[in-house]
Amino acid sequence: MHSLQLSPQSQVIAGAVLLSIVTIEVGGWFLTRIARGAVPMTRFQKDFARAGHAHAGVLVTLGLVCLVLADATSLDGVLGYAARVGVPLAAILMSAGFFASSMGRGEVTRPNRLFALVWLGALSLAVGVVTLGLGLLTT
Known part of the structure; x- marks a missing residue:
């Protein structure tokens, strides 16, 4: 049987990423509060909360x-x-962008300037997958 051996770099990143899943669980719990109406939000804010979590x-x-x-x-x-x-950083940036750009009380119906984090996350995602894809094709 062949065992999977991660590089030291990947092992550290994987450990941190796995620990971050607890924050995604908390986000899921928060979404259940939104769905039950326990957290007052506009339709826009609900949609962005779902997008950030997903x-x-x-x-x-x-x-x-x-x-x-x-x-x-x-x-x-x-x-x-x-x-x-690239991809784990995109997870952080894009989610933060959706959540942070829709914060506020009252009739929030549009993203604020922090939506730029979503675009930075998209850039990080692209850099990560293109670099990895080319690395796989040329190795």
């Missing part, structure tokens, strides 16, 4: 897969780092 869950899962794939490449240095942290 992006966190999907991108954290993809980030863990990317760590295993990154260890199958010959990428090192800055490129290896980008392949390993």
Whole structure:
């Protein structure tokens, strides 16, 4: 039987990413409070809360897969780092962007300037998956 051996870099990142799942669980619990009407929010805020939660869950899962794939490449240095942290960083930035840009009380119906975090997350996601994809194709 062949055992999976993570690089030290991937092992540390995977440990941190796995621990971050607790925050996604708390977000899920918060969404149940929103759904029950316990937290007053506009439709816009509810939609952004769902988007932030969904992006966190999907991108954290993809980030863990990317760590295993990154260890199958010959990428090192800055490129290896980008392949390993691009997707997990996108999970943080995009989720934070959805949540933070919809904060506020009253009739919040549009994102504030913190929506820029979503675009930074999209850039991090693109850098991570393109670097990793090219690394897999050229190794």
